[in-house]
Amino acid sequence: MTTIWRMMVLLLALVAGSAVAAPLPLHRGVNIHQWLNWSPLAPDGSYRWPPYQSVAEWLAGGRSASDWPASDPFTDIRALGFDYVRLTVDPGPLLATEGERRQEALAVLADAVTKLLGADLRVVLNLHSVSQVPQYGMDVVNGPARSDAIAGYIAMTADVARMLAPFGNDRVAFEPYNEPAHYPCDASGSEDWQQIMTATVAAVRAVSSELTIVATGGCGGSITGLTDIRPGFDDPNILYSFHMYEPHSFTHQRAESEADFASGLPWPASSGSAELTVEMLKAHMMAAGLSEAEQARNLSAVGGAIDEYFAENWDEARLKARVGEAVDWAKANAIPPERLFMGEFGVILMTPDGRMGAFNSDRLRYLTTLRQTAEANGIPWAIWEYANPYGMSVIEPTGPAVPDREMLGALGL
Numbered sequence: 001m002t003t004i005w006r007m008m009v010l011l012l013a014l015v016a017g018s019a020v021a022a023p024l025p026l027h028r029g030v031n032i033h034q035w036l037n038w039s040p041l042a043p044d045g046s047y048r049w050p051p052y053q054s055v056a057e058w059l060a061g062g063r064s065a066s067d068w069p070a071s072d073p074f075t076d077i078r079a080l081g082f083d084y085v086r087l088t089v090d091p092g093p094l095l096a097t098e099g100e101r102r103q104e105a106l107a108v109l110a111d112a113v114t115k116l117l118g119a120d121l122r123v124v125l126n127l128h129s130v131s132q133v134p135q136y137g138m139d140v141v142n143g144p145a146r147s148d149a150i151a152g153y154i155a156m157t158a159d160v161a162r163m164l165a166p167f168g169n170d171r172v173a174f175e176p177y178n179e180p181a182h183y184p185c186d187a188s189g190s191e192d193w194q195q196i197m198t199a200t201v202a203a204v205r206a207v208s209s210e211l212t213i214v215a216t217g218g219c220g221g222s223i224t225g226l227t228d229i230r231p232g233f234d235d236p237n238i239l240y241s242f243h244m245y246e247p248h249s250f251t252h253q254r255a256e257s258e259a260d261f262a263s264g265l266p267w268p269a270s271s272g273s274a275e276l277t278v279e280m281l282k283a284h285m286m287a288a289g290l291s292e293a294e295q296a297r298n299l300s301a302v303g304g305a306i307d308e309y310f311a312e313n314w315d316e317a318r319l320k321a322r323v324g325e326a327v328d329w330a331k332a333n334a335i336p337p338e339r340l341f342m343g344e345f346g347v348i349l350m351t352p353d354g355r356m357g358a359f360n361s362d363r364l365r366y367l368t369t370l371r372q373t374a375e376a377n378g379i380p381w382a383i384w385e386y387a388n389p390y391g392m393s394v395i396e397p398t399g400p401a402v403p404d405r406e407m408l409g410a411l412g413l
Contacts, residue, residue, distance in 0.1 A: 023238065024171070026380035028082055028084075029085060030382060033388065034061055034386075035087075036053065037128050038090060038130060039051040040057075041132065041133070046096070062388060067400050074115055075119045077121060080394070081408070084121055084124060085386075086124045086175070086344075087123055087124065088126045088178065089109060089126065090132075091129055092137070093105045094106070094160070096133070096136055102156075109160075109163065113164070113172060117172075122171055122172065123172045124173045124214060125164060125172065125174055126214070127157070129141050141180050145193075154200050154203050157176045161203075161211055164211060172212075173211070173212035173213070173214055174213055175241065176204070176214075177200070177216050178221065180220075180225075185219040185224075193217070193218040193225075194230060197216070197229065198232070205235075212238070212239060214240075215241065221343075225242070226240060227326065239340070242343070243343055245344070247314045249308065251347045253265055253350075253356055255298070257301075262302045262305070263284070263356050263357050265306070265362075266362050267314075267365050269312070269314050271362075281298070284354030285298060327377050341381075343381075343382050345384060347367060349363055349393075356391070367383075367407065371411055371412060372412075
């Protein structure tokens with residue numbers, strides 16, 4: 001073999017390797033959470049079989065099926081400008097089964113992925129534990145690293161990776177966990193989450209060296225949890241997730257009691273005051289017919305949170321600095337910021353009665369700033385979520401299932 005030929009072979013090998021050594025390209029995504037994240041239960045409390053909802057069951061779950069257009073929902077998502085879906089999936093039916101039964105459940109998930117890919121959408125499949133069947137809920141994910149339950153969970157992730165890999169590393173990614181509540185949140189000093197994430201990456205890599213893995217930190221999947229990770233398991237096909245609901249007092253304005261009012265905090269905080277927020281709440285409560293005693297009790301319950309929000313004085317600069325902590329962590333670990341992944345963000349829209357949520361103008365300002373901050377750093381994002389009746393929805397929460405055009409505008413779509 002001549003020297004020139006050897007150089008050409010080496011160059012071709014390097015080009016081929018570089019084509020593999022990159023994560024799934026993602027830009028602007030949306031979460032689909034209501035479809036596969038509460039697998040229906042049988043009367044005895046076990047999972048209905050085969051598991052998971054059909055598309056028709058999903059679309060009819062929160063509203064009349066007739067509210068939806070006759071078009072394909074996944075084609076509609078693509079037409080809005082999203083290039084991928086973060087598909088959240090209850091891992092319970094997988095944990096509850098082995099062998100052929102687990103393969104049956106995986107086949108249902110493979111069919112779901114195929115539907116999305118058919119609409120020209122890439123897919124991040126996220127195992128998103130819920131506690132409707134407690135033995136397969138968040139207690140498993142949040143348990144000790146050396147527990148039998150975690151060992152079983154990690155073995156299950158290898159089966160999911162085996163199902164996803166044939167779709168191609170240019171079309172799908174795998175996110176094995178959602179918002180684990182491990183150290184530093186519990187301040188125990190435990191190494192559990194570091195060990196769990198490391199072992200999970202190893203299990204998936206034993207199946208595929210190319211499948212994009214989305215790794216997450218503890219502390220509820222927050223930036224704090226991300227920056228606590230030591231990415232000794234890193235490779236070029238790993239993304240690093242964080243969820244951005246900060247300040248939570250603004251993004252999730254709702255009272256502990258469903259009968260109470262907690263809404264109207266402005267964005268940024270400097271555009272309003274505690275006094276104006278209290279007056280707004282009083283007006284909403286009066287319109288709802290609450291007595292003076294009920295109003296006083298409600299204000300007593302939420303007053304401390306209102307004062308704290310304005311004392312913290314969140315604004316655009318602080319929001320950008322918080323995302324900057326994730327960027328700084330990535331750079332310190334020689335990870336390109338483009339391999340960060342803002343897998344969830346959103347703001348509850350104020351309900352018509354003013355009982356919860358943010359004013360639309362404040363919500364739109366927040367979403368615009370956060371989206372632009374992510375994009376300025378090359379970070380792909382996924383808004384929470386496509387359709388639900390709970391105030392964080394690309395599709396209007398009630399009535400005809402049409403897109404929230406102002407929200408899409410804030411997302412640059």
